[in-house]
Amino acid sequence: MNIKSLPPDVINLIAAGEVIDSLGAVVRELVENALDAGATRIVISLYPDLWWIQVADNGRGMSLEDLKRCSNAHSTSKIRSRDDLWNITSLGFRGEALHSIAQVAILEVASRFTIGHDAGWRVRYNAVGEAESLETAAIAPGTIVTVSNLFGNLPVRRKGLPPMTQQLKAIQTLIHHIALCHPHVTWCLEQNDRNWFNISPGKSALQILPQLLKRVHQNDLHLLIQTVETPALNDLQTNLPPMVEESKVELVIGLPDRCHRRRADWVKVAINGRMVRLPELEQSIFTAFARTLPRDRFPVCFVHVKTCPSHIDWNRHPAKTEIYLHSLAFWQEKIAQSIDEALKMNGDSLSDKASNHRVVKLLKASEEKSPYKVDPKPQTQTRHQDSIGLLDLQAVAQVRNTYIVAEHSNGLWLIEQHIAHERVLYEQLQDDWKIVFLDTPIVLNQLTSSQVEQLQRLGLEIEPFGEALWAVRSAPEMLSKRQDCSEALIELSWGGDLQTAQVATACRSAIRNGTTLSLAQMQSILDQWKRTRNPRTCPHGRPIFLSLEETSLARFFRRHWVIGKSHGI
Template sequence: MKIKKLPDNVIKLIAAGEVIDSLTAVVRELVENSLDAKANRIVVSLYPQSWSVQVADNGEGIAEEDLPLTIQPHTTSKIFQAADLSNIHTLGFRGEALHSIAQFSTITIASRIKDSNGWAIKAEKGKIVQSHPHPMALGTIVTVSDLFANTPVRRQVSPPFKKQLKKIQILLGEFALCHPHVTWQLLVDGRLVLAVSSSDSPKKIFPQLVSSFRDSDLQFLEKIIHLPDGKCFSQLKLVAGLPDRLSRPRPDWIKIGINGRVVRCPELETAIYNSYHHTLERDRFPVAFVDLRIPPQQIDWNRHPAKAEIYLDNISFWQQIIQDSLAEVFRLSPNNISQRYFNKKLEDSILKLAENKVSYNLGGGESKEEEKKTDKETKGLIKLKAVAQVRNTYIVAEYEEGIWLIEQHIAHERVLYEQLKDNWEIVPLETPIILGNLQEKQVEQLENIGLEVENFGPNLWAVRSIPKALLNRQDWEEALLELSQGGDLDYAIRAVACRTAIRNGQKLSLKQMQQIVDDWIKTKNPHTCPHGRPIYLPLEESSLFRYFRRHWVLGISHGITESPPKEGNNKKHKTPPQNEKMAKKLESLSRRKKADKTP
């Protein structure tokens, strides 16, 4: 599409011009142009000593006659009238990036479009000084040299190159998540520092960006979202770290992508935080990436010159969509149970534990009818069958791909926490509980969570109501003192859930174990307890097979060159060719011996 200068009425509607204040800003603008040109391979080269940047791509290229216009202000091929501002499908649209860069550097733009020869221009301080043919492959190469040479103060206040490099790596990683079909390379003085291969899913990009991110620790969801107006639809892609497996010490991996660009959107980030609330340990943060493709009419990019922040219509709708999607990936459905990764250290520790003397409770005595009984609410979830109890602490559950160890206390705690959160009920007591030596703050805390407390004499307080979940407990006084120590209602719910859950060390029948398992897999967040501790440990059948050597040793020495026939296969097993030759030799030798013995 041809490059044209924007009319004045459109220029007035656009936010402040591009601010080119760092190497990162230059890389961002050039990469966005490459993506708009539909490139699927982008190479970024940095030369810190000369303050130079080069971005090469294999996109559609720029026509020879359009090259001089690229460094002019407000020239673009992406919008032409005011109405286009509400229908933007590209990353860039203001037509200012190359113009702004050219004011602070020497810039060379070489490009070639289909069915044409390559051409290049060179500009210094915004003025073209060279224009000539340039043989090259299809695409564009932009080289920015001597950045900020005419503004030495800006160089002086710029952060050290290591910090700028880190920002550029993060920037390219974010682009890679939003555009997984693109192959990326980042070089510094010709040395490769980042390489990301193209993929069909952003989930496969994560391990390429951070080595500690494993594919098995992530869940991926992709779906079409029908918008409230009933006319348009959106696409959502979600990559979420499982809370019991993957978290960060800093909130640096909560990322929101909108139409191909990672942006700051505090409202949507809060929705992610809320979904992970009480699934992670204290001072740990989630790993999550949400990529939304939204009709451009619902987005206003003019909130920030670098388009780092946006205005989004109907923000509460998108918050709910994100929370519902995270709840979907947290469920223990067959689709979400990916192939688990067990490293040797973990397997050794598990199997070493198995060698120790432990007590097992097989919990017999249940009827066949109870085993066959199914709960409609578990449809769509994995099927777990409780088979034993280890040390009166862990429930051993079987499923089609292996076995799981489930800690009974924290699994039950998760169940009770969600039940109490959905239905927190305070009930009156016939006989009040008398507590002594309560401070004023403790009394206020009990009242804040809904309990009725009144003075009963000097240093005595009568508690006339209690959480319903505590009715069957005998340690009311201890529980109330714990609840009075501080915290909000959610803290109280967690404390009550922890206190009322089945204890470790308590012997359970098979029926009780199965009930805990069934209730637990139906919870909204079954991966961790409300305090962030992992609830279950899966041991895949493949891991058991490897440990018990459940595989065929193939080789001529064993007379086996292929796997035996599968069970139920009545076909005669084929004799290996090597064995056929040996059999024929033995048969021939046998016939000779018989012939020698014949008179």
């Protein structure tokens, strides 16, 4: 027998509450039990108007003895003692879900144990969770829980719930969240005996997320899994050499040049298999995506932290969505570092790796009829191969004095020179923002008091120089030698924080479109750009490059055709 009643000292420590307050709460509790039982396929059937829910799984099932006890108050197989509360590895642990359901609905459980049992049992429970009827059942291994007439004995509660459409939307969101955390599970949801939606299993959340978001493809996303060494919790407050525990961070991000949202609704954080609310970690994610997305757009990001259970206190909220996570600042830093790594440009973050160098020939074939400027001997240019795994890009041409054509081992890219250089300068300014004194002060007129205060906040030295005149004696180093420095200072005076000023400075200082560049100059821009922290977009969120991969070119030119067939043979 696995299910046992908890001792009183453990019950008193549990932050329990009324966990069944809606249709979604019933689904959540039953699904978590199914996952704890090792289920890989879960079918959820709903008749909302009848307040009827059924959850069937292919988990390991329950023995007859466990079926008789599972609906008793504080009865569980997940924990045994108070020490287990600090080492929770399951989704459920309080032992009150089925008991709470039995109090507000008609509860029936059919289950067949997977080991050594040829048949299962079906049990119906009374309002206090005691088994009142028992019969054999011919079912497949696993468990089927049926909840009917939910809140039938509490009609006032039914009236106080949100509209049914809102409750169904909450259930859909709940299953989406759980599916991201448990990508190996197949989900089938039915409503009024009709298919509602399905989620196919995958190896990671990378295969799940495109099934949840319309118009998002797997190529728009990037998966990064990193192992993180964390100090053992009992060593954090001692002077002893820390013991190291291995944790893992799984990160799926929407590439900022391809995928973003109008609302901040798809920044998700999961801890050890459960989606949680951790505003501090969510804010770290937003900060890590700063100046990579267009204005008023938000990232798509799912972070799943898998760490030692002793670092987590789940015993905070009945729904277990609010937790205490030890070493929160440590995880903020690690998640920010993981996002920075995922945003970098390297071979691992690009798909369809193949070896092909025929792109230059394609350009040369069109040279006489197009404005391409292809170097007669592009291979004489020294190819740059760096040692840190960055993509090897070779500048081969310039289109309309605006786009750099770059070849790599899997095709070619078009890079807009101005915004690529803008990204380079912006990150340089972030790392080394310098205010220098001007040899000759710049005199500005008709400044408002707010403009003067803004320049002073940016660290510039400014003082009155007469009636409605102001002398600016220092400026950002990147602007100080420019002929349009006075116009740039006026632009900076119109408001914004330091980051906004750095963006404006980089934008004004970057190479303009329409500027003719030599191959050496183009290569220099490429080498600097691909080493930036966020090379996919400019600080305003515009995409910097267009990828033309060899596989796409092969499909367009029908290179998979057999020559004989193409001639009608």
